[in-house]
Amino acid sequence: MRSWEEDPLLRAEHLTMRFGGLTAVDDVSFAVGRHDITALIGPNGAGKTTVFNCITGFYKPTEGMIELRQPDGQIFRLEQLDDHDINARARVARTFQNIRLFQGMTVLENLMVAQHNVLMRASGLTVGAILGLGGFRQAEKDAVDFARYWLDRVNLTARADEPAGELPYGDQRRLEIARAMCTRPLLLCLDEPAAGLNARESDALNELLYSIRKQDDIAILLIEHDMSVVMRISDHVVVLDYGRLIADGTTAEARNDPRVIAAYLGVPDEELPVVEREVGL
């Protein structure tokens, strides 16, 4: 049995999302393994970001369900949770294709916002913070330490007090991942994290993702267009085309799947009839 079937962290079943007459995601089912890096790939408009938006509560799926299983066995139905509960209770974090940092706040503050819930609870909805109670001070100190730990991991310690909006592009990308990690997620969803990075930054990102999986044991679900990245770091590949699931397996399987080659990589005209016959069109 494969790792993601054995111990699934997230299971999407018959996920369908319609916008008026357009079916962006059509009856898609897949699982994300608890210890895997899972890549969600497909040509432009295949419905990858829509799947992400369903998982993180931005859209409510028209049909289907998304289950997230906690380490203690508790199961959250993500399509029924409010968006902040998806992060705070089900522990799913995400980044977007475009950078969405809190630009006017400092780098450190961005990571502190991500630990908002722990601190709000510790401060008794701010009353404790005003009175300067010990419990809140300790919680605040722990939060700063955790934030500094992640700044270290993404090499941004030196820039902790700069406004996030003034960092170079590559640093902002890594800060977004650090912010997502500061919410202490079980599942980290990254929408094209390598977009716009140069080769060196892209390598550093791969290292970071690898260490998150290995060292922190956090599952990663990522959308990525750069096939070299996908093939290098992922354990499991889910391929969408026109909103449908066309392949689900290891990188090697995806690479050799004729439907994936036809849909995603494109095939020369002369081979098209052959591929179509194999695919069954």
Add this chain to the structure above:
Amino acid sequence: MAYFLQQLINGIALGSIYGLIAIGYTMVYGIIGMINFAHGDIFMVGAFIALILFLALLSLGVTMIPLALLIVLLLAMVLTAVWGWTVERIAYRPLRESFRLAPLITAIGMSIVLQNFIQVAQGARVKPLQPVVTGGYTLFTEGDFAVNLSNIQILIVVTTLVLMTVFWLIITRTALGRSQRACEQDRLMAALSGVNVDRTISLTFVLGAALAAVAGLLYLLYYGVIDFYIGFVAGIKAFTAAVFGGIGSLPGAMLGGLIIGLIETFWSAYFTIEYKDVAAFSMLAIVLIFFPTGLLGRPEVEKV
């Protein structure tokens, strides 16, 4: 000189009250981009709550003025905060994802509702309160003109300074303040970082209303009379103050409040009292021509 100094003192006291109300406008605008026109009336409700509490305490025989003041201050803040929370919950939250003008229209509606409710419940006549904080100091006399600093003016300025400091610390140092600023910048991303956006917005209204209650209490003590209509005029002035200082900016709201208070007082003192509002609003127009985002406002950057 003495006359000028006296007006300066009066202007700062009045400006502090405007500033406290202006913070409510500016915070709500900052976090949800909406002008809460009912905020002036929340201030009026706060003044009425303070009046009722004072009368209740006096009839219960609490005659120690500092104690009575403290009890009224705290209770009025809490009770008015409940009003602020309720207005947000029933009139604004259901319309949050609606078109831009919808909350503005309900805000005006809520303003009328609050005014009429108090008019019906408390009567339309002016309500007096016997002077509670009396006395003061004569700083110096020049000829036969004495410059007075009354205790109530000291109370107003000190209370305002203390609250502003506490407030500044909440916004810059606490988890609540950080999440408010995060919601200001990107509400969706804040939610995905685990911030309960609805609750944060509610708490913003609660804080604004609590400050408005303090302003209501101070207004009541300063002028000694209130009616159901004070919220309208004070609200417009405080809103002007918020725009003047740069809407969305907390120090701006305080600065704007002080400037509006000073303009009004000085205009009344040196020119004609009938035109004091004209002076304040004309000044606003002039400032906005040269500083379109207000004195301390940040220029709006178009999001790409």
